[in-house]
Amino acid sequence: xxxxxxxxxxxxKQYGKLKAVDGISFKVNEGEVFAFxxxxxxxxxxxxxxxxCLRPLTDGSAKVFGYDVTKNADVKxxxxxxxxxxxxxxxxxxxxxxxxxxxxxxxxxxxxDVAKVIELLDLQDKTNERFENLSGGLKQRVGVxxxxxxxxxxxxxxEPTTGLDPKARREVWAVITNLKKLQKTVFLTTHYMEEAxxxxxxxxxxxxxxxxxxxxxQELISEHGGLKVLIIRKGEKRVADILQEKYDNVTxxxxxDVLVKVDDVNEMWQVMATLTEMKLNxxxxxxxxxxxxxxxxxxxxxxxxxxxxxx
Amino acid sequence: MRAxxxxxxxxxxxxxxxxxxxxxxxxxxxxxxxFGAIFSNTGGSTNFNLYIQNLDRTTPGGNPSGLxxxxxxxxxxxxxxxxxxxxxxxxxTSYVQKALGPLGGNIRIxxxxxxxxxxxxxxxLKVRVGISYSTLNISYQYFAPYLNDSQRIAFQQGLVQMQxxxxxLPERKTSLTIMLDVSDQPAMIVRNIITSVANAFNYQxxxxxxxxxxxxxxxxxxxxxxxxxxxxxxxxAFIMTNGVIGLTSNTSEFKRRGIIKRLSLTxxxxxxxxxxxxxxxxxLNLLLTAxxxxxxxxxxxxxxxxxxxxxxxxFLGSVMFSGIGMLLSGLVKDxxxxxxxxxxxxxxxxxxxxxxxxxxxxxxxLQTFAKILPLTYFSEGLRYAMIYNYPEGTYVNIAxxxxxxxxxxxxxxxxxxxxxx
Numbered sequence: 001x002x003x004x005x006x007x008x009x010x011x012x013k014q015y016g017k018l019k020a021v022d023g024i025s026f027k028v029n030e031g032e033v034f035a036f037x038x039x040x041x042x043x044x045x046x047x048x049x050x051x052x053c054l055r056p057l058t059d060g061s062a063k064v065f066g067y068d069v070t071k072n073a074d075v076k077x078x079x080x081x082x083x084x085x086x087x088x089x090x091x092x093x094x095x096x097x098x099x100x101x102x103x104x105x106x107x108x109x110x111x112x113d114v115a116k117v118i119e120l121l122d123l124q125d126k127t128n129e130r131f132e133n134l135s136g137g138l139k140q141r142v143g144v145x146x147x148x149x150x151x152x153x154x155x156x157x158x159e160p161t162t163g164l165d166p167k168a169r170r171e172v173w174a175v176i177t178n179l180k181k182l183q184k185t186v187f188l189t190t191h192y193m194e195e196a197x198x199x200x201x202x203x204x205x206x207x208x209x210x211x212x213x214x215x216x217x218q219e220l221i222s223e224h225g226g227l228k229v230l231i232i233r234k235g236e237k238r239v240a241d242i243l244q245e246k247y248d249n250v251t252x253x254x255x256x257d258v259l260v261k262v263d264d265v266n267e268m269w270q271v272m273a274t275l276t277e278m279k280l281n282x283x284x285x286x287x288x289x290x291x292x293x294x295x296x297x298x299x300x301x302x303x304x305x306x307x308x309x310x311x
Numbered sequence: 312m313r314a315x316x317x318x319x320x321x322x323x324x325x326x327x328x329x330x331x332x333x334x335x336x337x338x339x340x341x342x343x344x345x346f347g348a349i350f351s352n353t354g355g356s357t358n359f360n361l362y363i364q365n366l367d368r369t370t371p372g373g374n375p376s377g378l379x380x381x382x383x384x385x386x387x388x389x390x391x392x393x394x395x396x397x398x399x400x401x402x403x404t405s406y407v408q409k410a411l412g413p414l415g416g417n418i419r420i421x422x423x424x425x426x427x428x429x430x431x432x433x434x435x436l437k438v439r440v441g442i443s444y445s446t447l448n449i450s451y452q453y454f455a456p457y458l459n460d461s462q463r464i465a466f467q468q469g470l471v472q473m474q475x476x477x478x479x480l481p482e483r484k485t486s487l488t489i490m491l492d493v494s495d496q497p498a499m500i501v502r503n504i505i506t507s508v509a510n511a512f513n514y515q516x517x518x519x520x521x522x523x524x525x526x527x528x529x530x531x532x533x534x535x536x537x538x539x540x541x542x543x544x545x546x547x548a549f550i551m552t553n554g555v556i557g558l559t560s561n562t563s564e565f566k567r568r569g570i571i572k573r574l575s576l577t578x579x580x581x582x583x584x585x586x587x588x589x590x591x592x593x594x595l596n597l598l599l600t601a602x603x604x605x606x607x608x609x610x611x612x613x614x615x616x617x618x619x620x621x622x623x624x625x626f627l628g629s630v631m632f633s634g635i636g637m638l639l640s641g642l643v644k645d646x647x648x649x650x651x652x653x654x655x656x657x658x659x660x661x662x663x664x665x666x667x668x669x670x671x672x673x674x675x676x677l678q679t680f681a682k683i684l685p686l687t688y689f690s691e692g693l694r695y696a697m698i699y700n701y702p703e704g705t706y707v708n709i710a711x712x713x714x715x716x717x718x719x720x721x722x723x724x725x726x727x728x729x730x731x732x
Binding site for chain 1: 313316320321323324325327328568569570572573574575576577578579730731732
C-alpha cells in the first residue's frame with residue numbers, strides 16, 4: 001500500500017504577475033525516489049522550498065508527513081523529519097568536514113553518530129579536511145551527509161549534480177542509489193534527463209510552473225517516447241532506397257546512416273530479415289527512446305547542460 | 312544551546328581566517344603601535360622646525376646683540392623647536408625654500424628686526440617709569456590725608472616731574488616678524504609658543520613676576536600617559552568596525568553562499584543565530600581589548616585596567632554594533648555593496664566621534680553631528696570607565712549604549728531574513 005509523505009494540491013506561488021508555480025498537484029510516496037525534471041525557471045526549486053518550509057505559498061495546499069507547511073507548529077515537526085541538500089550547497093569554509101556535519105547535527109535534538117554518516121558517504125579520508133579544500137563532488141557529498149545527519153525520513157536533493165564533472169556526478173548518483181537502499185524517500189530535482197531516468201522511481205516533468213507529465217520512467221517512455229529506431233551505420237543512399245520501398249519511416253541522415261523507425265518487435269525482425277537478404281555487411285544498432293525523447297515530445301524542446309530550455 | 316553551537320562554529324571559522332584575524336585583531340594592534348610611537352613620547356620630544364634670522368647686530372655683520380641672542384636662547388630653552396639660523400645678509404624666504412629642498416616642508420621663519428635690543432631697552436624704561444609713577448600716585452592718594460602741606464607739595468612736584476619725564480621718553484616698541492605657511496597645521500602652536508616666550512621675556516625685562524601660579528593636578532587617580540587616553544578610543548573604534556564592517560561582510564558572505572539558508576532549513580531559530588553571532592563578536596572584542604591593553608602594558612607602560620563597567624560596555628557595544636551589522640547585511644543584497652556601505656558608515660563615524668581627535672577641535676555642526684553617532688557614547692563611556700574613574704559619566708553612557716543596542720538588535724533581527732519571499 002502506497003503511503004504518501006508529500007501531498008501537494010493545486011499549489012500556486014506567485015511573484016507579482018508571474019506564476020512561478022501554477023496550480024500543481026502531486027504525491028510522493030514513502031521509500032521512492034521522486035524526480036522533478038525541468039529546465040531552469042520551471043518552478044522546481046520554488047516548489048521544493050515551499051515543502052521545506054523556506055518559502056510561503058500563495059495558494060493551494062502542501063503537506064509533508066501530513067503536516068501543513070503553512071502552520072508554524074507544523075513547520076517545527078516537518079523540519080525535524082526532513083533532510084535537505086539545497087541548490088549550490090555550501091558550508092563554513094574554515095571548518096572541517098566533521099565540524100560542518102556536527103554543526104548541522106547539533107541543530108537537531110537528536111542526530112546520528114557523525115562518524116557513521118561520514119562512513120556512509122565514504123568521506124573517512126576527508127574527515128579533518130577543511131571544506132574549502134574539497135573538490136566539487138566531495139562538497140556535494142558533505143552536503144548529502146549534512147542532509148542525512150538527523151536521520152530524516154525524507155531527503156530533498158535540489159540539483160545535486162549541477163556543475164559537477166561526469167565522475168563526480170556518478171559518485172553522487174551512487175550516494176542517491178544508496179539512499180534508496182536505506183529506504184529513504186528522496187525528492188530529487190534535476191535538469192539532467194539521464195539522471196532522472198537512472199535514479200527515479202517516478203518522474204514529474206515540470207515546465208513553466210505546471211506539471212506536464214508524471215509516471216515511472218518506463219511508463220513515460222512507453223507511452224510518450226515514440227518508436228524504436230534501427231540504425232544502419234554508413235548504410236548510404238542505396239540501402240535507404242531499398243528500405244523506403246518496403247517501409248514508411250526510413251530516413252538518411254547527414255552521416256550517411258540509415259534510420260528506420262519501427263512500431264514493434266515484429267516489424268524490427270522484418271527489417272532485419274530484409275537486411276539479411278541484401279547481404280549487407282554494416283554495423284546495426286537498435287536505439288530505444290529515452291526520457292529525453294519524452295521531454296522533447298511533451299515540452300517541445302531540449303534542456304542544455306546549463307539547464308536552459310532550447311526549443 | 313543552539314546559539315552556543317553557532318557561537319562556537321562562527322568563532323572557529325573566523326579564528327581560522329587569516330584575513331579575518333588581520334582586520335579584527337592585527338590591524339588594530341598595528342594602528343595602536345603607530346599611535347603609541349607618536350603619542351607615548353618614547354621616540355623623543357616633538358620639535359618644530361624654525362628658521363630664525365637675527366638682524367639685530369652689535370655692528371653691521373657682527374655678533375647678535377645681547378638681548379636678541381638671549382631671546383633665541385629662550386626659544387631654544389622651550390625644547391619645542393629645532394632652530395636653524397638664517398644669515399642676516401640672505402633673503403630669508405629664498406634661503407629657507409632652498410634649505411628645505413625639492414621635497415619642501417613647512418616654512419616657519421622668525422625675523423628679529425634690527426634695533427631689537429635698543430627698542431626693547433627704551434620701551435622697557437618707559438614702561439618701568441610709567442609703572443613707578445602709577446604706584447607712587449596711588450600711594451599719594453592713600454597717604455595725602457596724613458601729610459602736612461609742605462610734604463604734599465613736594466610729593467605733587469615729584470609726581471609732575473616724573474610724569475613729564477615719562478612723556479619725554481619716546482614710544483618704542485620692537486617687533487618680531489613671524490612668517491608661517493597657511494597650510495601648516497602646527498603653525499598656530501608655533502606662534503603661541505613664540506608669543507609666550509616673548510611675553511615671558513617682557514616680564515623679565517621689566518622685573519615683573521607672575522602673580523598667577525599654575526598648579527597642574529592630574530584629573531585621574533593614577534599617572535597616565537597620552538597612550539592611555541588613546542587605547543579606549545582605538546579599542547572603541549575597532550569594536551565598531553568589527554561589527555559594522557566585519558559582521559556585515561561576513562553575514563553577507565554567509566548569505567551569498569547559502570549558509571544562512573542551509574541553517575534556516577534546520578530547527579535553528581533566527582534568534583539563536585543572532586545570539587550566536589553577538590556572542591562571537593563579544594568574545595572577539597574582549598580578546599581585542601585584552602591584546603591592546605597587554606601590548607600597552609608591555610610596550611608603552613600604560614596603567615589602565617578595565618573594570619566591570621568597562622567589560623559591560625564592551626558587551627553592550629558588541630551588541631549595538633552587531634545590531635548595526637545585522638541591519639546592514641539585511642538591507643543590502645550583495646557582499647561588495649555590504650562591504651562598501653559598512654566602510655562608508657564606519658570610517659566617518661571613526662573620525663567624527665572623538666575617538667582619535669577631541670570633539671572640541673571640530674566645527675560646531677560636526678560636534679552636533681557627533682551626538683547622533685553611537686560610537687561617541689561608546690568611546691566616551693569607555694574613557695570614563697577606563698581612565699577618568701567617573702561613575703556618573705560611565706552610567707549615562709552605559710544607559711545610552713544599552714538603549715541603542717536594544718534598538719539596533721530589534722531592527723537588525725527584523726530585517727534578517729530567515730525565510731525566502
